[in-house]
Amino acid sequence: MAILPAHQRPRIGLVGTGPWAARTHAPAIAAHAGVDFAGVWGRRPEAAAALAEASGTRAYEDLDDLLAECDAVAVALPPDVQAEVAVRAARAGRHLLLDKPLATTVGAAREVAEAAEGAGVASVVFCTLRFAPETARWIEERRAEGGWYVGEARWLGSLYGPGSASPYAESPWRREKGGLWDVGPHVLSVLLPILGEVTSLTAARGPEDTHHLILRHASGASSTATLTLGAPPAAAGAAITLHGTAGRAELPAWNGATEAYGHAVDALLAAARTGTPDPCDARFALRLTELLTEAEARAAGA
Known part of the structure; x- marks a missing residue:
């Protein structure tokens, strides 16, 4: 190097x-x-x-x-x-x-x-x-604990919801690819280091650009993720919850980008x-692209 x-x-x-x-x-x-x-x-x-x-x-x-x-x-x-x-x-x-x-x-x-x-x-x-101090520390602590059985993630963005005036709504690629590709990497970047590599996945479409993912991980755990940019503003929010031998753990809030x-x-x-x-790094991000591509294809065929 x-x-x-x-x-x-x-x-x-x-x-x-x-x-x-x-x-x-x-x-x-x-x-x-x-x-x-x-x-x-x-x-x-x-x-x-x-x-x-x-x-x-x-x-x-x-x-x-x-x-x-x-x-x-x-x-x-x-x-x-x-x-x-x-x-x-x-x-x-x-x-x-x-x-x-x-x-x-x-x-x-x-x-x-x-x-x-x-x-x-x-x-x-x-x-x-992965870089906000509050969430980065939480990810590392949960990874070290292990013993997780199920992960549940939802990221309901309202970028394209009624009344949105976000400057990011003008982005052509976000309009085309939706929440799966915009917020999906955030969710996967948390789930993979804690639960392990994804060994299988399935996906289905919901309303607007919503995608529902079900993932099986190398650790034996499973996880689900619901991703969208089209939620009504009153329904918007992001949360990731883990359940396992250590009990229940919620992703903490973070202070911004x-x-x-x-x-x-x-x-x-x-x-x-x-x-x-x-x-x-780029090799990890390549793996995220592989997973998002597979999820997009499976949802389109569902």
């Missing part, structure tokens, strides 16, 4: 200028005491210029110019555009801080994972619950400096 020296202050560039980049990525990178915010590139130069000015950095008109000035790149783009940029950045020797889902096809996700491994660069995929993103930056730096892959 291309090891980042411990004494080197890393430079991180941001690729993407949408609401998620402006509200989470850019503020977290700008506020991080251990990195330099090298600059911003976006497919709309005027948006890149505005975000760079607001973040105290510079905009780049050419992606390769930004990559030349970075040790690592944070990507805030639609998943299949992200995959192309991530492969390009990895081959340029840049460590990768990516978003979920890694891609919406298994082939594209595998290309990212293999490019990162082939180039010897570190990768972290930002599944929020910006703090968690700062911890994801820390995780990327640790992986880049030690050569030890992060558990939530």
